[in-house]
Amino acid sequence: MPVTEPRTRTDLPRARRVVVKVGSSSLTGADGHLDVPALEALVTVLASARRAGQQVVLVSSGAIAAGIGPIGLAARPRDLATAQATASVGQGLLVARYTEAFGMHGLRVGQVLLTAGDLVRRQHYANAQRALERLLALGVVPVVNENDTVATDEIRFGDNDRLAALVSHLVRADALVLLTDVDGLYDGPPARAGSRPVREVRSAADLADVEVTGRGSDIGTGGMVTKLDAASIATGSGIPVLLTSAPNAARALAGEEVGTWFAATGRRTSARRLWLAHAAQVRGRLHLDAGAARAVTDGKRSLLAAGVTGVEGDFEPGDAVELVGPDGVVARGLVAYGSTELPDMLGKSSAQLRQDGENLPRAVVHRDDLAQLSVHVRRERRRGRFSRGS
Ligand SMILES: Nc1ncnc2c1ncn2[C@@H]1O[C@H](COP(=O)(O)OP(=O)(O)O)[C@@H](O)[C@H]1O
Numbered sequence: 024m025p026v027t028e029p030r031t032r033t034d035l036p037r038a039r040r041v042v043v044k045v046g047s048s049s050l051t052g053a054d055g056h057l058d059v060p061a062l063e064a065l066v067t068v069l070a071s072a073r074r075a076g077q078q079v080v081l082v083s084s085g086a087i088a089a090g091i092g093p094i095g096l097a098a099r100p101r102d103l104a105t106a107q108a109t110a111s112v113g114q115g116l117l118v119a120r121y122t123e124a125f126g127m128h129g130l131r132v133g134q135v136l137l138t139a140g141d142l143v144r145r146q147h148y149a150n151a152q153r154a155l156e157r158l159l160a161l162g163v164v165p166v167v168n169e170n171d172t173v174a175t176d177e178i179r180f181g182d183n184d185r186l187a188a189l190v191s192h193l194v195r196a197d198a199l200v201l202l203t204d205v206d207g208l209y210d211g212p213p214a215r216a217g218s219r220p221v222r223e224v225r226s227a228a229d230l231a232d233v234e235v236t237g238r239g240s241d242i243g244t245g246g247m248v249t250k251l252d253a254a255s256i257a258t259g260s261g262i263p264v265l266l267t268s269a270p271n272a273a274r275a276l277a278g279e280e281v282g283t284w285f286a287a288t289g290r291r292t293s294a295r296r297l298w299l300a301h302a303a304q305v306r307g308r309l310h311l312d313a314g315a316a317r318a319v320t321d322g323k324r325s326l327l328a329a330g331v332t333g334v335e336g337d338f339e340p341g342d343a344v345e346l347v348g349p350d351g352v353v354a355r356g357l358v359a360y361g362s363t364e365l366p367d368m369l370g371k372s373s374a375q376l377r378q379d380g381e382n383l384p385r386a387v388v389h390r391d392d393l394a395q396l397s398v399h400v401r402r403e404r405r406r407g408r409f410s411r412g413s
């Protein structure tokens with residue numbers, strides 16, 4: 024019997040639709056070329072999940088890493104134009120290998136390249152959703168990557184972990200499996216003596232003593248930070264996550280005791296709120312007093328000018344901004360006023376704003392335009408770890 028809400032890792036084999044994300048470090052060697060045996064081993068596992076009746080969406084990194092050797096570069100390019108060009112070469116090679124490897128199991132693949140913008144604009148989101156649904160209905164294995172050749176620094180995810188979490192939401196996956204070069208989450212960098220594996224994360228409290236770093240290898244990009252962010256996005260919208268190494272993929276999908284299981288913590292949210300919390304490009308910050316911070320978080324109420332103490336950035340009405348309370352970032356929202364109008368309104372009640380000539384003062388951020396950040400993401404943002412892509 025398929026389960027649509029896996030509660031433990033032993034439910035994974037019965038999950039109907041699974042998104043599997045594999046990182047560059049698991050697919051490419053230090054020589055800057057694809058590790059074909061590793062890729063084929065992964066495909067064998069995914070093909071067997073398909074034979075067992077599961078629908079699989081593969082989110083595969085590796086375009087840039089796979090292009091390094093063929094283009095003749097010595098290391099991963101750091102400038103945008105060379106990264107775009109390298110991805111263009113590597114993505115072709117990557118998909119050619121997947122086509123061949125899945126073909127050996129009688130399966131077709133379909134390449135799907137997405138930008139952050141595709142997950143931001145409502146119509147693009149709906150388009151991508153429709154295309155992925157049809158691919159799955161046709162029995163094709165979608166192979167998703169970020170469209171690195173056209174993504175610019177401002178709109179890039181850069182890592183595929185958060186992309187995979189948003190794709191899981193897009194296809195309404197029952198579970199997300201993150202495959203990397205380490206067998207699971209540890210409470211400290213795995214190379215450090217004494218770091219212990221974390222088997223299960225049921226809430227943000229289980230991460231309180233976990234120390235993660237941003238980069239594991241010269242090949243991967245986000246390290247464990249973006250994986251925890253992805254886990255937080257997925258679990259917060261009702262999708263559990265299993266994190267383990269690529270060689271453990273078969274055991275993970277068989278429901279064996281490998282890796283780290285992140286239990287679902289929330290319910291499915293609207294695509295718009297998910298985008299606002301995790302993908303929108305933030306144009307500024309509003310500083311809130313303690314009462315306003317409580318109102319937008321605990322009370323889920325609109326933010327009024329009376330509770331805003333400061334404004335940072337240059338933004339227009341409708342732009343995404345971060346709401347910062349006395350203890351750090353608490354939420355994101357679409358602001359109703361621009362950064363030039365707001366300073367004159369700070370701390371004023373609706374009555375005072377009316378006296379100032381504002382006929383029907385609107386909330387600075389309406390509660391329908393607010394997305395709270397999970398405790399974990401808030402903690403990370405406080406540490407300033409999420410500047411990239413946000
Ligand atoms: N607490 C931690 N637990 C596990 N791995 C960690 C931790 N902190 C940092 N890492 C590093 O994260 C790396 C995986 O991230 P990354 O290199 O970006 O992989 P990928 O290419 O699969 O996305 C691991 O190699 C590991 O060294």
Ligand SMILES: N[C@@H](CCC(=O)OP(=O)(O)O)C(=O)O
Nearest residue numbers: 046047084085086087244245
């Ligand atoms: N879209 C990029 C992903 C970049 C990357 O290295 O991601 P990851 O290995 O998942 O941390 C690529 O295919 O090269």
